[in-house]
Amino acid sequence: xxxxxxxxxxxxxxxxxxxxxxxxxxxxxxxxxxxxxxxxxxxxxxxxxxxxxxxxxxxxxxxxxxxxxxxxxxxxxxxxxxxxxxxxxxxxxxxxxxxxxxxxxxxxxxxxxxxxxxxxxxxxxxxxxxxxxxxxxxxxxxxxxxxxxxxxxxxxxxxxxxxxxxxxxxxxxxxxxxxxxxxxxxxxxxxxxxxxxxxxxxxxxxxxxxxxxxxxxxxxxxxxxxxxxxxxxxxxxxxxxxxxxxxxxxxxxxxxxxxxxxxxxxxxxxxxxxxxxxxxxxxxxxxxxxxxxxxxxxxxxxxxxxxxxxxxxxxxxxxxxxxxxxxxxxxxxxxxxxxxxxxxxxxxxxxxxxxxxxxxxxxxxxxxxxxxxxxxxxxxxxxxxxxxxxxxxxxxxxxxxxxxxxxxxxxxxxxxxxxxxxxxxxxxxxxxxxxxxxxxxxxxxxxxxxxxxxxxxxxxxxxxxxxxxxxxxxxxxxxxxxxxxxxxxxxxxxxxxxxxxxxxxxxxxxxxxxxxxxxxxxxxxxxxxxxxxxxxxxxxxxxxxxxxxxxxxxxxxxxxxxxxxxxxxxxxxxxxxxxxxxxxxxxxxxxxx
Amino acid sequence: xxxxxxxxxxxxxxxxxxxxxxxxxxxxxxxxxxxxxxxxxxxxxxxxxxxxxxxxxxxxxxxxxxxxxxxxxxxxxxxxxxxxxxxx
Numbered sequence: 058x059x060x061x062x063x064x065x066x067x068x069x070x071x072x073x074x075x076x077x078x079x080x081x082x083x084x085x086x087x088x089x090x091x092x093x094x095x096x097x098x099x100x101x102x103x104x105x106x107x108x109x110x111x112x113x114x115x116x117x118x119x120x121x122x123x124x125x126x127x128x129x130x131x132x133x134x135x136x137x138x139x140x141x142x143x144x145x146x147x148x149x150x151x152x153x154x155x156x157x158x159x160x161x162x163x164x165x166x167x168x169x170x171x172x173x174x175x176x177x178x179x180x181x182x183x184x185x186x187x188x189x190x191x192x193x194x195x196x197x198x199x200x201x202x203x204x205x206x207x208x209x210x211x212x213x214x215x216x217x218x219x220x221x222x223x224x225x226x227x228x229x230x231x232x233x234x235x236x237x238x239x240x241x242x243x244x245x246x247x248x249x250x251x252x253x254x255x256x257x258x259x260x261x262x263x264x265x266x267x268x269x270x271x272x273x274x275x276x277x278x279x280x281x282x283x284x285x286x287x288x289x290x291x292x293x294x295x296x297x298x299x300x301x302x303x304x305x306x307x308x309x310x311x312x313x314x315x316x317x318x319x320x321x322x323x324x325x326x327x328x329x330x331x332x333x334x335x336x337x338x339x340x341x342x343x344x345x346x347x348x349x350x351x352x353x354x355x356x357x358x359x360x361x362x363x364x365x366x367x368x369x370x371x372x373x374x375x376x377x378x379x380x381x382x383x384x385x386x387x388x389x390x391x392x393x394x395x396x397x398x399x400x401x402x403x404x405x406x407x408x409x410x411x412x413x414x415x416x417x418x419x420x421x422x423x424x425x426x427x428x429x430x431x432x433x434x435x436x437x438x439x440x441x442x443x444x445x446x447x448x449x450x451x452x453x454x455x456x457x458x459x460x461x462x463x464x465x466x467x468x469x470x471x472x473x474x475x476x477x478x479x480x481x482x483x484x485x486x487x488x489x490x491x492x493x494x495x496x497x498x499x500x501x502x503x504x505x506x507x508x509x510x511x512x513x514x515x516x517x518x519x520x521x522x523x524x525x526x527x528x529x530x531x532x533x534x535x536x537x538x539x540x541x542x543x544x545x546x547x548x549x550x551x552x553x554x555x556x557x558x559x560x561x562x563x564x565x566x567x568x569x570x571x572x573x574x575x576x577x578x579x580x581x582x583x584x585x586x587x588x589x590x591x592x593x594x595x596x597x598x599x600x601x602x603x604x605x606x607x608x609x610x611x612x613x614x615x616x617x618x619x620x621x622x623x624x625x626x627x628x629x630x631x632x633x634x635x636x637x638x639x640x641x642x643x644x645x646x647x648x649x650x
Numbered sequence: 651x652x653x654x655x656x657x658x659x660x661x662x663x664x665x666x667x668x669x670x671x672x673x674x675x676x677x678x679x680x681x682x683x684x685x686x687x688x689x690x691x692x693x694x695x696x697x698x699x700x701x702x703x704x705x706x707x708x709x710x711x712x713x714x715x716x717x718x719x720x721x722x723x724x725x726x727x728x729x730x731x732x733x734x735x736x737x738x
Contacts, residue, residue: 135707310682311682352712639662
């Protein structure tokens with residue numbers, strides 16, 4: 058069967074499944090809509106959290122970035138998993154004990170201030186919308202590929218589907234659908250990885266194959282071979298290439314970790330388990346399900362890079378017959394070329410493609426008669442989707458990967474939209490401005506908010522400030538610098554008061570946004586940046602994606618010192634903090650005073 | 651000083667913090683120390699076809715993270731019982 062038809066069938070079937078579940082479990086009350094009535098088992102919740110969490114950035118984009126960054130890509134791997142350790146120990150059990158629906162609600166009650174709650178809503182919206190922008194980019198890539206259309210057409214189609222999907226459901230629909238989505242996406246991710254691992258090394262387990270010996274008889278380990286190939290073409294050595302300097306690697310990882318623990322759509326998950334005990338285990342189960350994909354990803358990245366290099370460099374470097382003939386480009390290259398995300402150009406007119414790093418290659422390129430790198434566009438975000446095609450796997454595997462990528466993007470976009478919608482309808486409208494609105498009106502407001510967020514995200518999805526995983530990294534930096542510190546202080550520092558929290562959030566979010574916009578352009582509008590976005594201009598070599606950790610430090614310091622310079626929180630708040638530290642008993646309501 | 655019989659909320663909180671500090675130290679060592687700061691010297695050692703530092707950064711740290719969360723959950727649930735603050 059033709060690949061396109063097959064992909065439509067596989068994607069269509071998985072969709073029918075999700076929509077079926079969403080309708081079956083349609084939300085009827087606001088409690089169901091936000092947190093599924095707090096009745097979800099920890100393993101089920103862990104699996105749903107994993108699907109919610111692993112977005113287009115993890116599924117589609119991350120392994121592609123690792124493929125080109127090599128060792129430097131480790132920041133995503135450690136950063137996006139290590140945050141769960143922080144979440145499990147520092148936040149999840151206490152927020153569950155507190156027992157409210159949303160993050161701003163916690164902030165508002167703990168800091169006994171509507172202003173604090175509104176500031177938290179703003180932080181949440183900024184971080185979540187940035188995150189949705191990253192998702193939209195991934196959705197655009199996946200849809201444009203499987204429909205074989207231009208990127209923008211793919212993006213608009215995906216947008217429409219996300220809208221219908223998120224608005225129909227609510228948390229309960231989403232929780233059960235996300236379990237189905239997890240199964241689809243993990244199957245779609247690991248099956249091609251197993252095939253490719255077998256092809257290259259004879260070892261079917263990707264986590265072991267990455268450290269195994271090549272099956273091509275060269276006797277080299279896979280990583281050694283990859284290092285040889287890439288350095289021969291002027292690229293940095295795969296297993297040691299760093300992502301900026303050591304400080305940047307450190308802060309980048311740290312930003313992603315505390316961002317994970319501060320992202321509202323992940324935290325909200327821990328409100329849905331029945332007990333504090335379950336909240337602790339839920340984080341563990343979530344990480345188990347996430348780690349299955351995350352420990353496979355480095356193998357996928359390395360093997361995709363190896364296969365890509367060998368597709369184009371078919372013989373010895375420098376020999377006239379060593380490069381791929383343009384007339385013989387494999388089908389997958391032609392298919393991806395239609396999306397505009399892959400492009401090549403015969404600069405030296407020899408009818409063949411040379412793919413190398415111009416700076417790293419230096420004089421040698423001219424000796425070979427090469428006139429510049431001819432792979433003019435290799436979008437990092439296509440690598441995972443193209444990987445099974447590059448490896449020549451059967452069509453059903455390729456179709457499956459497209460379905461998995463779409464599942465990943467949809468589940469996260471829906472979870473985020475829900476967090477945005479609940480912040481606006483529940484925290485702003487019901488909580489602050491119109492406490493008397495009916496449940497029905499609240500649901501309607503949240504749906505309008507979702508539609509608006511999708512529109513904004515789609516606009517930026519067309520003009521993205523980076524690859525999906527990089528945009529998502531920015532969102533984590535924003536969550537890290539604004540939300541995480543006040544949540545943590547709210548639990549661990551009884552002395553933290555409302556003035557401290559408000560000042561901390563504003564300073565943290567402010568400096569981080571400033572740093573990002575300074576190098577990426579105001580509101581990501583191209584050309585409005587104040588300085589070139591490169592390591593030479595960054596302060597101490599810290600990239601905008603890594604700055605969230607610095608913003609968080611500002612937030613912590615501000616909140617700590619302002620709290621101590623102003624009056625202590627009222628006594629009932631101090632009791633509330635003591636209550637949330639132990640699992641048993643009711644939490645004294647902040648309004649009972 | 652607290653006695654072993656001390657069942658106060660303050661003592662419960664202290665024990666919780668102590669456990670957290672131990673586990674977070676391990677968290678820091680496997681990721682930031684082995685995966686980033688000491689990656690170059692560790693890469694001189696190999697683990698099969700993996701340079702060791704690279705392995706910690708792209709595989710090992712994640713396995714340890716999973717174990718840390720389960721250890722924390724198990725120990726805390728035991729601590730809840732010991733201090734009689736567990737839910738029903």
